[in-house]
Amino acid sequence: MDPLATAWSALGGDPALLARVSTVERPGALRARLPVRETARACVGACALAAAELGARRAGLAGAPAVRVDDGAVATAFVSERHLRIDGRAPVAFAPLSRFWRTADGWVRTHANYPHHRARLLTALGVPDRPEAVAAALAERSAREAEEAVYAAGGLAVALRTPGEWAAHEQGAAVGRLPLVERGRLDCAPPRACTRVGRDPLLPAAGLRVLDLTRVVAGPVATRTLALLGADVLRVDAPWLPELPDQHADTGFGKRSARLDLVADRSTFEELLATADVVVTGYRPGALERLGPAPAALAERRPGVVVAQLSAWGTRGPWGGRRGFDSLVQAATGIAAVEGSPRRPGALPAQALDHGTGYLLAAGVLRALTEQLDGGGSRIVRVALARTAGWLLDGAADERAGSEGTPGGGGCEEVPADAWLAQRESPLGTLRYALSPVSFAGGPDDWARPPGPWAADPARWG
Template sequence: MATPSAIERASWTRDLLASLGRADTSNQHALQIIGRDPVIATRFRAGEAAAAVLAANAIAAADLWCARGGRPQRIEVDVRAAAASLVSFLYQRCQGASLDRSPQPTTALYRARDGRWVHLHGGFSSREGTLALLKCDDDAGAIANAVASWDAQALEDALADRGVCGAKLRSADEWRAHPQGVALAQVPVVEVLRLGDAAPEPIPGPRAGAHGARPLSGVRVLDLTRVLAGPTCARTLAEHGAEVLHVRSPKLPSIEPFVIDANPGKRSCFLDLDSREDAERMRALVRDAHVFSQGYRPGALARRGFSPEGLAEMRPGIIAVSIDCYGHEGPFAGWPGWEQLAQTVTGMAHEHAGDEHPALVPAAINDYTTGYLGALGVMCALARRATEGGSWHVRVSLARTAMWIMSLPRTAPEDKPGGFDMASITPWIIEMNTAWGPLTRLGPIARMSETPPRWDLPPAPLGSDPAAWR
């Protein structure tokens, strides 16, 4: 007999699918979600939330398989493995060496003069801008002294004015009352918006039973994202058979462990969209694509001619995906942000550890889950396009995902986190030969009876492939 927790999780999965226009076909596929939270050391049901979204993804992929003439599927998702996927970069081993990263002093919570806390995020180009604003060295003590000379709201405003990352710690009540929280509360966790008219398109690729047929065979995905939600979205599509071409500017820095974690199943090329020739190559790729997924701040690609509306004119029937931190409407839309800041502004970090010594949930809980939600939106948009036609815009954000996770029940205070080690997740560990050497890592989490998810390609070094479809 199903436990109440299992019943709840199945309802989360059904609700997500229903919100995206999927008819109730609850008897078509057999779903089982195994295990329960807490796994990670938090009262948020992180593993169960991720498992519910991964189950929704598997059902959406199974629906597309049935549209190809395939049979309904048995689907199984393990909560412990789903929780491990929220820290999957920590479970990579390349030639026996861990690929984790050391913390940076410009990415941490610091107490301001008024007693409130601010989370700085000096990743990529924000580091120099953060230090320039604070007028201090890249040292935790120096940064703490500098932040202590500011009030928290004034520092958040100054960081935003400079276009660098950082946010004030808020409680959930403060976020719900904030204009950005109000704006996000009015949209679903996954938005699928019609961009324009286009003729219906059948799911591309071979019918079930043909050699190599999979749920997303023939679906071409352009992946213009980095760390971590955006690449996870395209990686999830790749595990169901999509052809993914990851496109990166040669000018942008990268974090190699995250590239290795998020890029299996993809090929990778360089294009500089500030170059007229490379921009034309991108337009040629778009005209033959089905999905265009981007994770840069709003306006960055629009200025280069690749807004969702521009993509729909260029390639009627395209599914554009926009992934950001704070949401796509409201006063924070356009602000740069990352996992840590989504936890900070929404009240997640405040509830997790309190405001006296706040701390983050020890997982990229919003990053990976948002990536899974983006992939779910794409698969549901593909199904709608096949019957309704149209060009579509899928929008997800880390902060909206955090709000959804926070809307779910908590674990009991007396429950002890089960945790996970390599032994407990061994059934999901796979081996790949890569350009970096032999790699062991966490594989796809969902189990599907007819079309087991897998990656056909190892992660590729950035720019190692031509800017062309296979």
């Protein structure tokens, strides 16, 4: 099946609306052995179509606006962090200890961008903060042994697996049984009132409050997209969790950002939850439930809410409660082995699991809001990086994109990004940034506000 049709079906969309989508194909974009370009286009196209559908309902239009998906815009946005410039300065890339390492029997991928993750990795290995010390310690262990030891210490490491090994793994089997986008109804709340929105530009999410309890890339990409579409997005972080400034700048467009101790400032947190239309969570499964944002509890307190949940590995299976990032999921699911080989792992041309899953999550929220206009009910939407990875790997069987020797088949020029970059002043300085690839007739072409400093805003709705 066409990837866009697959994504739209997973979102419960009317297949007749697919005729509203046109594409501009650029074969040089996101070159890889796996069908990354087609999958990325499908994620963005489904999100744009969901936005157009909701916008048409709220603006009283006879039909959904036309959607245009350009591979160049998609490719630029999927590496938005690489295009970001702050007063001409390029962003800080991955930390030295975030990489593949040789083990006694293969490879292991670590993630240590955050100080607490780096400290736990070093503690698990019993070595000082030097790459050569980490390399020596890992070279003496098997990849699976290193994986378990680092995770037991609260760090992040994953053994390189082939697609077949992941499919045979208990977690791989659990994730494989999940739909691409999990959707459900939590109660019998009455239909959402269809408050009208204007058309210049058409903002499908105007007037909606989105409480953003996400971090890193996928969740913030979803809420950044909802902000583009007019939502009042407030990101809330715990005071003790550090954030990477460049990462926040890249995904902070259109939002406000606050710090809040969800336990000590429980009354403030409850006030935010009480009037939120959408709550988006991106912490590992179970981490927030004890504080109140479990879907059923939220629906009971706020009938009609949409709860959107993102995880790395899914909510079921032995890894359901584990932390994870795009690079680790690529390693575990076999993507890194396909893009390179089991002897020397490779990587996708972008953090495509993060970005693609982020657009699917935003699309799920938009479709839930549309369904509430007629059917009511509090709604739950769930996505997982590992499930998106499985979809990408499944697509390879049909696309056969590229050969082992040349990623993406070779011979195609990369697509220049200039047409999809913009520049503006911000509290952070002069920004050069990637525009959103979510585009439909009459819709917004940029965010209403640039990002500000992390956690600089009060924890209240604007």
